[in-house]
Amino acid sequence: MGAVVISIDAALGWGFHVDPPADRPTDRIARSRWGWTQLAETLETYDIPATWAVVGHLFEEECAGAHVGHPSPPGWFAHERGDDPMDEQYRYAPALLDDLVGSELDHDIGTLTYSHVEFDDATEALAHAECDRAIEAAETAGVDVDSFVFPRNQVGHREVLAEAGVRCYRGTRPEPATDSPYSAPLRKLARATVVREPPPLVEPEVDEYGLVNVPASLSLFGVEGPAQRLLAATVGDPAVRQAKLGVDAAASGEGLCHLCLCPSDLTTEADLSRFRAVCAHIDSVRAETDLTVETMRSVADHVATPDTAA
Numbered sequence: 001m002g003a004v005v006i007s008i009d010a011a012l013g014w015g016f017h018v019d020p021p022a023d024r025p026t027d028r029i030a031r032s033r034w035g036w037t038q039l040a041e042t043l044e045t046y047d048i049p050a051t052w053a054v055v056g057h058l059f060e061e062e063c064a065g066a067h068v069g070h071p072s073p074p075g076w077f078a079h080e081r082g083d084d085p086m087d088e089q090y091r092y093a094p095a096l097l098d099d100l101v102g103s104e105l106d107h108d109i110g111t112l113t114y115s116h117v118e119f120d121d122a123t124e125a126l127a128h129a130e131c132d133r134a135i136e137a138a139e140t141a142g143v144d145v146d147s148f149v150f151p152r153n154q155v156g157h158r159e160v161l162a163e164a165g166v167r168c169y170r171g172t173r174p175e176p177a178t179d180s181p182y183s184a185p186l187r188k189l190a191r192a193t194v195v196r197e198p199p200p201l202v203e204p205e206v207d208e209y210g211l212v213n214v215p216a217s218l219s220l221f222g223v224e225g226p227a228q229r230l231l232a233a234t235v236g237d238p239a240v241r242q243a244k245l246g247v248d249a250a251a252s253g254e255g256l257c258h259l260c261l262c263p264s265d266l267t268t269e270a271d272l273s274r275f276r277a278v279c280a281h282i283d284s285v286r287a288e289t290d291l292t293v294e295t296m297r298s299v300a301d302h303v304a305t306p307d308t309a310a
């Protein structure tokens with residue numbers, strides 16, 4: 001399968017709600033709805049469907065933070081209560097979701113749990129509640145959930161996903177080959193800066209619970225820092241170069257290039273330019289080769305019924 005998948009971790013304020021209010025990245029939260037709409041418009045422009053893993057609470061129309069019976073730790077919904085709750089526009093987003101559901105693109109609307117719970121240290125009861133409530137909120141909006149992304153990529157409780165009816169999830173990025181002349185920290189920087197190697201391409205596979213694991217290849221905003229900003233200003237954006245190499249490798253039939261990002265990664269025009277450059281490249285390579293654009297759901301379909309694979 002020579003294909004590209006883009007998956008988007010759509011959390012708005014929920015990505016940061018357990019941070020103490022003073023530590024929350026207020027600029028990123030304030031730009032997250034802008035980032036969301038820019039992502040959606042760019043995907044429309046280039047005719048690229050994506051997997052949108054959405055925090056289930058964003059489907060809600062209103063909420064005072066009661067969440068009776070939810071087995072969350074004390075204070076989990078504290079940002080919705082009291083005199084100074086987090087602004088509603090970062091806690092629910094039914095209009096943004098309506099636009100995705102109504103898009104002519106065949107977006108795959110999946111889940112990022114109900115309230116952005118990390119599953120590696122969640123209790124089984126909490127994992128169940130987060131899956132069930134997320135799926136219920138989506139179904140109320142007419143969305144069938146097949147795809148699951150673990151908040152902060154903390155994989156856990158996969159058996160709970162299977163019981164809830166999820167079909168596929170985004171696993172962690174494979175470790176790159178270790179025969180590099182660089183030490184591990186240097187390798188991470190070198191991959192994004194000087195080394196002309198594509199990110200790891202991935203092969204989806206069925207796990208022991210019958211779920212299809214569609215691992216990530218590259219986080220488009222995963223390596224940021226002064227070195228990256230300097231390079232972007234001088235020799236071009238290293239993240240774009242990495243992504244293009246991955247798309248080109250997938251186009252040569254070597255596997256699946258799975259790119260991921262969050263709406264809150266986009267806070268500036270430069271961030272948007274990065275995403276646009278990657279989408280433009282996917283679109284042009286798709287026109288010239290057998291490369292296909294898939295979603296996690298369509299990948300799961302191919303894995304489940306391989307005879308119909310492209």
Ligand SMILES: [Zn+2]
Pocket residue numbers: 057063064065066067077080
């Ligand atoms: Zn709530």
